[in-house]
Amino acid sequence: MNKVASDKINHNKNPFDMWYDLNSEVGQYLSAGRTYYYQCYAIQNGKEVRCSISSFTTESDNSGLSISTGGADSVTSNNATVRGTAAYSGTRPSEVGLYFGTSPNNMNKVARDTISHNKNPFDIWYDLNSEAGQYLNAGTTYYYKVYGIQNGNETCGDVKSFTTASNTTERTYTAYVFNTDGSLAINSRPSKDYRIGAIPEGASCTVYPDRMSGNWCWVEYNGISGYSYKDYLTQNLNVRTGIVRGTDGSLVINSKPKVGNDIGYIPEGASCTVYPDKTSGNWYWVSYNGVSGYSYKDYIILQ
Template identity: 25%
Template sequence: MEGKQLKKLMVGMALTATLATAVTPGFGSIGGNQGKAYAATVTYKVTASKLNVRSGAGTNYGIIGSVVKDQMLSVVSKSGSWYKINYNGRTGYVSSDYVQASGTTTPPAESTTYTVTASTLNVRSGAGTSYASIGSVTKGQKLSVVSKSGSWYKINYNGRTGYVSSDYVQASGTTTPPAESTTYTVTASTLNVRSGAGTSYASIGSVTKGQKLSVVSKSGSWYKINYNGRTGYVSSDYVQASATASPKLVVDSFKTLGNAQQVILVTADNYDTKSAKIQTFEKVDGKWKQVLTANGVLGQKGFALSKKEGDMESPTGKYTIGTAFGRYENPGTKLPYRKITANDVWVDDSKSSLYNTWQQKPANGRWTSAENMDIPAYDYGFVINYNESRTPGNGSAIFFHVGTNYTAGCTATSKEQVVSILKWLNPEKNPVIIQSPVSELDKY
């Protein structure tokens, strides 16, 4: 527990945050009785000689600094036994066991818990699947949510700002972060920005009519905003909120998906690169949502204009998904699953009647060439239903499997991502995989 550790490691530290008086601004300032001055009712003082400031409300979060005995704290809210504070222009958390609060007002409780429901969920640099993945969170993990933008939560992630899809996060509680897809515009000629959500808090500056605000959340009739690198509060009575359209996903424009409710999209910058971007999408309540983005690889020579056996190129097109496979037990996929044995092969002999099928050794004259299935690349994967007519010479053994360098014509990504996708795929949702250079996505 933070308290016991601090008693041993750092002698008591006291932090006092005086929520200063609200001074009457000049003529024309507006914002809920802002013409009066109010005394601050609560001060927060550190009682330990040194107290860690952490990036989240718990000892499992990283230390971003410290405060010392008798230091005054600017407390924003309370989450369990932790105070959320403004710390050198950043958000920090300190144990309330080592902070003495004097007065009658308690900071508002952070009453909503946000829990990840997906096995693995990408954290992105922006509110959309077009933004880069900066990491991931796992099932059951609690998130520090700042706000909501359409179907994305803005979160604090390892001291950085990140975004996760809200479709895979369960919110329990009463407070909902504001939509970032909303524009907030000041309607008063001059509006005080205060250090807390009330007129008893000091004015730390002002904003003017027509100015756009960066709103973090709403507390009663006050907006919490980012103000010149600091946290501030303005009266919502003098701010107009107007909704803006959420950005579209790439699959929203596809016309060839039919009844597919899950899509794996594999794209590359051009035909000649082996580097690919893998994205997965799922239709939920009639709307497409992005689930995952990962880096992947294609055939050594990239995408094929016209796929041929042995060309080291991956086929382009839209395909259904076949049997899942692996050298180990089923990792949890709903697809039909086949465990690979030492005798399993995939026939790539164009002259064989068994061309482009899964068979077992020995050949006994049935083929002259076949690919061994019992290899690390096929620890886990699934069949891409390419060349189902088994036209001789048009290519065989096209899989989605484990790999990070290049393939002989398949699509590959890390084992972790392959397993994640296998667990996500549901044959009842008619999943398809689309492989294409970015410039040709309009075909779909």
């Protein structure tokens, strides 16, 4: 044992207590689950007197981190989404991320995120193109694993792999956004709250069916690519031309299928584009002069 603390006595209390906080007063930073020994001493007339030796054992550290590497989704010739999960006890992980490469023995750390939420367990998702900056080659096998850091210690999941498609030409189709009453979010991951853009109601976008992830489609609109919920996308909008009749002036375009949500007008006698498949009760979804919305169908004659 080493002498780690000493104090001069300038009071006249007799008897008196001796207290030491090992961290703040003595500078001793202890390890979990370890036994330590100590004894107090005093010096009187130049002679040191020691008490008996005592001991204590610090509590075990109950912190723990479990990382699981999941599969790869939406694998194409030049992209994939990889996933994993993290579960922990004790201290929340400070960071999670992804190792990636063309060899299981030579992977680089390509993505990392600081954890600020208290979800437990929680999912880890990375789109290799948009989030990890990895632009893949067709017909190539890649290896990856997710990791987490807790209390400065890194824990990794198992190494997994996927092979990109050899065909560099991806299948696509055009779809229209419907029934969102405004816009459809584009997300960086196949779940809510990762919004990176939006597709207006009635607009068309490009869909990549080979990149489906559950109920999420990989879409591209106005230079932004990501996931959008498939229930708001359709290929089969029946587009017709409509002529406005009987309004004595103009027909209101509404943002919702009811009166009082005006966003534009169609003059009497003008023609507009009508999407009959998006009819909502007595309201057609129409497009006129760059404005899309709902108009009362009794004033529109389909051609």
